[in-house]
């Protein structure tokens with residue numbers, strides 16, 4: 001189910017791709033070839049904006065794939081920043097090391113392989129941003145682990161809350177239920193001010209206020 005009509009979706013995509021570059025182009029091509037779900041340039045730009053707006057220096061990413069969303073964040077962080085790339089698939093991590101190396105930002109990235117929920121629990125300290133893009137059925141259990149790990153003034157950003165319209169349409173899959181349960185938890189959490197941006201497939205942005 002398309003959330004936006006085709007011409008508008010295409011225009012927004014063209015706007016977001018305006019200043020693409022060789023590394024991003026190769027990542028777009030690999031995602032298309034493998035039908036791999038990267039966040040895409042519309043969300044990538046939003047991630048970079050939010051990182052800059054919040055002056056983020058330490059970002060924990062859950063479900064980083066071959067490093068596409070990581071690249072947008074890493075560029076926004078600047079040289080002294082740190083981003084944790086996590087994925088359960090070592091092949092994704094191998095590709096991410098290559099792409100992020102080619103982009104000249106690998107020294108800002110710590111690569112951790114395994115279940116991102118376990119990895120965040122094992123990584124001490126507070127984060128300026130937690131970005132979550134793991135399996136959607138796992139969103140509620142991820143919330144339990146990251147909600148207290150963001151500093152006041154920091155952000156939780158989470159992708160695919162619209163899930164191609166299935167969440168609002170009452171779909172009963174494990175993924176749609178996971179997204180619905182996550183939204184219930186996060187929107188009821190008085191430590192956070194949350195909103196859902198209808199960018200691409202829906203990006204949840206929660207600002208920690210207490």
Ligand SMILES: C[S@@+](CC[C@H](N)C(=O)[O-])C[C@H]1O[C@@H](n2cnc3c(N)ncnc32)[C@H](O)[C@@H]1O
Pocket residue numbers: 037038039040062063064065066067068069070086087088089092114115116117133134135138
């Ligand atoms: C939607 S893709 C991530 C795309 C990435 N954020 C991007 O835009 O380039 C989801 C990724 O999360 C990984 N994944 C799913 N559940 C995970 C978990 N519990 N822990 C670690 N990685 C997970 C998958 O292997 C997959 O690469």
